[in-house]
Amino acid sequence: MKLRLAFVFCAFIFSLFAGWILRARSSQHENKSSEAELVIGLSMDTLKEERWQRDRDIFVTKAESLGAKVLVQSANSDDTRQMQDVQALLSNNIDVLVIVPHNGDAMAKAVQLAHEAGVPVMAYDRMINNCALDLYICFDNVRVGELQAQYLVERLPQSRPGRLIRILGAKTDPCSFQYKEGQDNILKPYLARGALEIIHEDWAENWKPENAKKITNAALTQHGGSFDAVLASNDGTAGGAIQALMEEGLSGKILVTGQDAELVACQRLMAGTQAMTIYLPIQKLATRAAELAVQLGKRKPVITRAGTHNGAVEVPTVLLEVITVTKENLKETVIADGFHSAREVFGERE
Template identity: 60%
Template sequence: MNPRIALVLLSCVLSIATGLVLSRGKGGSTAKKSGGLVIGLSMDTLKEERWIGDRDLFVAKARELGAEVLVESANSDDTRQLRDVESLITRGVDALVIIPHNGAAMARAVEMAHAEGIPVLSYDRLITGADTDLYITFDNVKVGELQAQFIADRLPPQGKLRLIRIYGAKTDNNAVLFKQGQDNILNPLIQSGRIEVVFEDWAEDWKPENAKKITNAAITKAGQGIDAILASNDGTAGGAIQALIEEGLAGKVIVTGQDADLAGCQRIVAGTQTMTVYKPLSVLAKQAADLAVKLASGRPIFAKEESDNGKVKVPSVFLPIYSVTEENLRETVVKDGFRSEKDVYGE
């Protein structure tokens, strides 16, 4: 039997029995011969504040653990991201960490990496249709549930709540999971008539300007009598709020978000955004770096959860999340050091 296949089978058996995951190891890579571990980090984009922070935290932690990180950003282009992966493989990385723009498109990247014996960690977004080694993320279905529950808890005593739903990018598996969680809470209320969805659409590439267009179209169709906007992240919330400002509705409509972006936190303080979901990104980035170094060095990893990616059940690490409003912003985002008091409150 092919030794790599045997190792994968052993990994699967141990994963089922104990949660233990064994990594694929290259053995004698160019990087290892030069005396140190090298991690390849293939990113979807660096155009959003959130991802710049992830990169910086990941690189710093990996270096602390003695590994070099080679970073490539694809500018939300699938073809470019595949080229980035090819480049990282050619440069002799010991492990590959991928934040996919399109989870399905990156299945090819996993195949290329495994052909060279390089293990792959899917970071925050799940790579689908591939034999991915490990996945680290937050519970993305729970993110959607927190967003939707926030709105459900604020239904009017009489009548129905009129809602705009703004989803993320169709190419992002996380956006699908956020919607799944939202649906878990909202569908019974929609079916009972307590909530009316007046407009819904997907924001291509998570761009705020696309969220603004969706909100403008919703108001044109349904009028100004909007009670809430379920925006799937803070960037799309910002785009929606810009449309509300133009209509004189900012602060009068419930607006959800996610990521605890600085701008999102500032809008919560200002009263134009109502909530965000705080995902401790510093924990995600640092733990991902630790896992990547373990994969690169062939050390065992314990992953108690699994995620079905359409081909295999990928060993997974889920991290906790928190619903944040003006009432607990200081006790969560600021207290953790994720955002400073001065930056958020201007004091």
């Protein structure tokens, strides 16, 4: 009798243990399935520029390596279309929404819609204003403007006031105002003491090179070639300015700034038609953004060291550093990081 009771007891313990193992395995499977089912919605302003194609590819690759699926939409720089993109992404039951806004004001409504659906939102590279945004990741845009302006003032003529034209970014892009803020931080003392004059400036609608060319042409019509530099806020607008200068035989004779270290801009550095660009380590930005998106999607806390006020709240902010690139340090920066290859940049001169 005792032997039979002992046998029944052991069988009971074994069944409990086996059941626990099965439940544990089932739980592990459910967790893995849950991770695999994490869906990130990525709403992008545009994919027309090389820079944004890189951001998308790096972001998607990293997110997928973390077990997430990414649904990508591109709005072709259209506010209405981007709002439709966001609504389409939310209808696909995404866990987190990442937005590269075309218009930082217009996308406040998108954040509201996402929150109503219980979805957290991260702004990528550009701030979304006047809403309860959950997270913002970007490069230090004020520093970008400071580095651009600092490069120019260090090369101004010493015998007379320097003269420059300034091509600002798109008014719909909050980053444009941050670049301008940084530029002004450096330029104001020179302007105040008469060591520098901005003879012409305007905003390049939608960052289009053709609009930057029009701005440069207008300056050339009014002032001829009597200026020392073009303070262009990115490589696209720099390209438009350089095209206008080439048509007047001034290419390479007037300093032109830029930003993004696009391949064509790096080639212009080597050719001497563009003086500098700002290298944004996009690999770091997109990779970190994907990691943060997964954290938000899993409702894990994100700790940041900075905050940016967007007109409504202080948004937790992750800032990344930027680097000035010239002909002299191309190999040590852009090429060393694998952003472009030596063959792509130097061609036959490699």
